[in-house]
Amino acid sequence: MDMMKKVPVREQEPAVRAKNFEEVCLGYDAGEAMEEASRCLNCKNAKCIQGCPVSIDIPGFIQQVKEGKFAEAAAVIGKSSALPAVCGRVCPQESQCEGKCVRGIKGEPVSIGKLERFVADWSRENGIEPEKAKETNGKKVAVIGSGPAGLTCAGDLAKLGYEVTIFEALHEPGGVLTYGIPEFRLPKLGVVRPEIENVKKLGVTIETDVVIGKSVTIDELMDEEGYQAVFIGSGAGLPKFMGIPGENANGVFSANEYLTRSNLMKAFREDYDTPIFRGKKVAVVGGGNVAMDAARTALRLGAEVHIVYRRSEAELPARVEEVHHAKEEGVVFDLLRNPVEILTDENDWVTGMVIRKMELGEPDASGRRRPVEVPGSDYTIDVDTVIMSLGTSPNPLISSTTKGLETNRWKCIIADEADGKTTKEGVYAGGDAVTGAATVILAMGAGKAAAKGIDEYLQKRK
Amino acid sequence: MYKIVKAECLADKIYLMDVEAPRVAKACQPGEFVIVKMDETGERIPLTICDYDREKGLVTIVFQVVGASTLRMASLQEGDAFQDFVGPLGQPSEFVKEDIEAVKGRRYLFVAGGVGSAPVYPQVKWMREHGIDVDVIEGAKTKSLLILEEELRAVAGNLYVTTDDGSYCRKGMVTEVIRDLVENQGKKYDVCVAIGPMIMMKFVCKLTKELGIPTIVSLNPIMVDGTGMCGACRVTVGGEVKFACVDGPEFDGHQVDFDQAMKRQQMYKTEEGRAYLREQEKESHHGGCGMCGGEA
Numbered sequence: 001m002d003m004m005k006k007v008p009v010r011e012q013e014p015a016v017r018a019k020n021f022e023e024v025c026l027g028y029d030a031g032e033a034m035e036e037a038s039r040c041l042n043c044k045n046a047k048c049i050q051g052c053p054v055s056i057d058i059p060g061f062i063q064q065v066k067e068g069k070f071a072e073a074a075a076v077i078g079k080s081s082a083l084p085a086v087c088g089r090v091c092p093q094e095s096q097c098e099g100k101c102v103r104g105i106k107g108e109p110v111s112i113g114k115l116e117r118f119v120a121d122w123s124r125e126n127g128i129e130p131e132k133a134k135e136t137n138g139k140k141v142a143v144i145g146s147g148p149a150g151l152t153c154a155g156d157l158a159k160l161g162y163e164v165t166i167f168e169a170l171h172e173p174g175g176v177l178t179y180g181i182p183e184f185r186l187p188k189l190g191v192v193r194p195e196i197e198n199v200k201k202l203g204v205t206i207e208t209d210v211v212i213g214k215s216v217t218i219d220e221l222m223d224e225e226g227y228q229a230v231f232i233g234s235g236a237g238l239p240k241f242m243g244i245p246g247e248n249a250n251g252v253f254s255a256n257e258y259l260t261r262s263n264l265m266k267a268f269r270e271d272y273d274t275p276i277f278r279g280k281k282v283a284v285v286g287g288g289n290v291a292m293d294a295a296r297t298a299l300r301l302g303a304e305v306h307i308v309y310r311r312s313e314a315e316l317p318a319r320v321e322e323v324h325h326a327k328e329e330g331v332v333f334d335l336l337r338n339p340v341e342i343l344t345d346e347n348d349w350v351t352g353m354v355i356r357k358m359e360l361g362e363p364d365a366s367g368r369r370r371p372v373e374v375p376g377s378d379y380t381i382d383v384d385t386v387i388m389s390l391g392t393s394p395n396p397l398i399s400s401t402t403k404g405l406e407t408n409r410w411k412c413i414i415a416d417e418a419d420g421k422t423t424k425e426g427v428y429a430g431g432d433a434v435t436g437a438a439t440v441i442l443a444m445g446a447g448k449a450a451a452k453g454i455d456e457y458l459q460k461r462k
Numbered sequence: 463m464y465k466i467v468k469a470e471c472l473a474d475k476i477y478l479m480d481v482e483a484p485r486v487a488k489a490c491q492p493g494e495f496v497i498v499k500m501d502e503t504g505e506r507i508p509l510t511i512c513d514y515d516r517e518k519g520l521v522t523i524v525f526q527v528v529g530a531s532t533l534r535m536a537s538l539q540e541g542d543a544f545q546d547f548v549g550p551l552g553q554p555s556e557f558v559k560e561d562i563e564a565v566k567g568r569r570y571l572f573v574a575g576g577v578g579s580a581p582v583y584p585q586v587k588w589m590r591e592h593g594i595d596v597d598v599i600e601g602a603k604t605k606s607l608l609i610l611e612e613e614l615r616a617v618a619g620n621l622y623v624t625t626d627d628g629s630y631c632r633k634g635m636v637t638e639v640i641r642d643l644v645e646n647q648g649k650k651y652d653v654c655v656a657i658g659p660m661i662m663m664k665f666v667c668k669l670t671k672e673l674g675i676p677t678i679v680s681l682n683p684i685m686v687d688g689t690g691m692c693g694a695c696r697v698t699v700g701g702e703v704k705f706a707c708v709d710g711p712e713f714d715g716h717q718v719d720f721d722q723a724m725k726r727q728q729m730y731k732t733e734e735g736r737a738y739l740r741e742q743e744k745e746s747h748h749g750g751c752g753m754c755g756g757e758a
Binding site for chain 1: 485486488489494499503504505506530531534545546547548549550551686687689690691692693694696697698703708722725726728729730
């Protein structure tokens with residue numbers, strides 16, 4: 001084998017997978033995983049650990065994989081992460097653990113994400129279960145939201161003996177893992193549900209269909225229902241629109257709506273009641289992971305799909321692997337392009353989109369080069385569907401109904417990065433609700449930090 | 463699961479159910495709505511709250527069969543359960559949040575069209591509970607489609623019933639009754655609350671604008687989550703984009719772009735129509751209806 005290169009991972013053929021919702025990446029088998037693990041140099045001062053937001057002992061678990069001790073490897077990961085089967089699949093490893101791997105200096109980094117995924121999948125298939133706390137301490141903690149931040153925080157607190165209840169607004173737990181990330185990247189029945197079941201096996205209760213701020217408020221949970229601390233992991237689920245003419249036309253969707261219909265409501269399946277609009281030619285506006293997910297979903301529903309993004313390929317915020325997969329499947333990238341108007345027929349259905357060319361100017365505050373309009377460059381494309389994937393912001397429902405909980409001007413909850421403490425006593429927060437839309441693993445890191453913060457707070461309080 | 467303790471057919475294709483949902487019953491206010499999902503494969507369907515019993519933990523919903531999902535829902539019986547029942551959602555009616563003396567100082571007219579009588583009922587009941595007598599106009603296509611008449615009569619100051627075909631009480635549209643009350647009977651109103659089909663609300667607003675009566679409507683656009691995360695329910699009010707599920711569902715009717723809202727409601731019409739026909743006629747349907755795309 002070539003030690004400079006990753007052991008390749010098996011995938012569905014692009015032409016086949018572009019027509020189904022099955023998982024694209026098939027993962028390593030035991031032999032492949034052990035071979036890949038042997039590429040790890042087991043560094044003393046392992047840089048990869050610093051690149052992981054929850055500081056998994058990466059060389060530690062990889063050495064176990066190398067020797068074929070998969071259960072032991074799972075135990076090492078389990079100390080730091082509650083959702084390894086998810087993170088191994090959806091983390092942007094190129095900018096985290098694998099981005100720091102010394103093997104990556106001269107060749108390809110160790111495939112840490114795929115190894116983590118292998119260990120998690122192996123554990124599930126072999127019935128390895130997480131260990132429950134021996135006894136509870138009788139203290140109740142409420143967790144708002146069952147996405148990655150909430151699940152991690154709840155899992156950690158349950159391991160410490162707290163009685164934890166998660167309140168979820170939708171009918172299925174998982175947050176973005178359930179409604180946002182599609183089946184072909186993250187299987188729901190095979191991966192997401194079992195990981196959530198593992199959190200329940202730690203003793204966590206999940207109450208769905210509860211909209212905090214409407215069904216019950218945080219103040220009521222604390223004053224009337226006996227919760228001594230609360231963690232808010234409600235995410236950033238409010239979609240942004242551009243404000244251009246024609247945006248309310250029929251055939252224009254937020255990526256959130258489109259993906260929720262497909263992923264949560266299973267609109268792509270004939271045996272489910274929720275409809276989805278199957279356009280022939282779809283434009284997805286945006287360049288993040290959500291844009292890639294929406295584009296590849298539309299493709300699987302039978303459309304010709306264009307990604308319309310205002311910067312160039314180098315600035316695409318999506319995971320490199322997803323951009324690569326999207327291209328292989330036939331998604332067309334219209335880069336340095338920005339829509340200025342959506343055209344409609346007399347019944348208000350989308351017929352086309354006016355697009356303006358862009359070029360890159362000076363770097364902006366985020367360090368990315370700012371797109372600048374090219375005057376007189378407008379042209380029209382024919383599309384019947386437009387999916388807006390411009391990012392999301394936190395829903396103000398919780399902050400506006402909780403006394404003493406302060407937010408900043410982006411409606412993000414103000415919380416201490418180290419322990420998740422908010423401006424209200426006993427209330428902690430983390431994940432996208434605090435940072436605005438970010439990644440699954442950062443949300444998990446915040447959930448972990450807050451669980452530690454809550455434990456310290458309740459220990460002191462007695 | 464949310465148990466159905468009462469299931470009743472109020473009129474042709476219109477059903478009432480009392481559902482056990484203690485958290486919703488405890489927190490809900492007039493003007494708010496719930497989202498129900500009957501089983502694993504079901505859709506999430508928004509329904510306004512018709513009544514509630516906080517002590518028994520019950521919430522009353524009323525719905526009309528308009529597509530395959532509501533047709534399936536209509537088959538649920540007492541003792542069955544909804545898999546999901548979420549709420550309350552949306553903003554309560556403005557008067558719930560206002561100073562009660564200010565509310566008492568106003569003359570209200572409520573206009574209910576068709577199944578719109580269901581969301582109007584808790585508002586009128588709230589008024590009665592606070593000692594305020596209001597005028598209510600109730601309209602239906604025909605006598606057999608009139609619902610909650612007795613319930614409304616019990617809580618309204620005056621109830622004026624009208625049917626489009628004259629099969630019961632007055633003959634004509636609700637707008638004709640409004641004009642009659644204001645122009646012939648010397649009634650004066652400070653606020654009109656109109657809830658019913660989008661087309662009815664549009665015409666009521668056209669008239670009340672002419673008559674100078676500020677009017678509130680409750681919109682019923684397509685919804686998915688009902689918590690503000692998708693924007694399926696977006697409507698234009700006063701030139702601004704609003705999400706009906708979190709900013710509404712009640713809005714200043716004189717500011718609503720009804721034409722756009724009605725066109726957006728049609729978005730899945732063919733799909734719903736197809737699914738409905740598939741469900742209703744099963745194997746016996748062989749196309750030719752112009753709706754289902756089947757072979758003639």
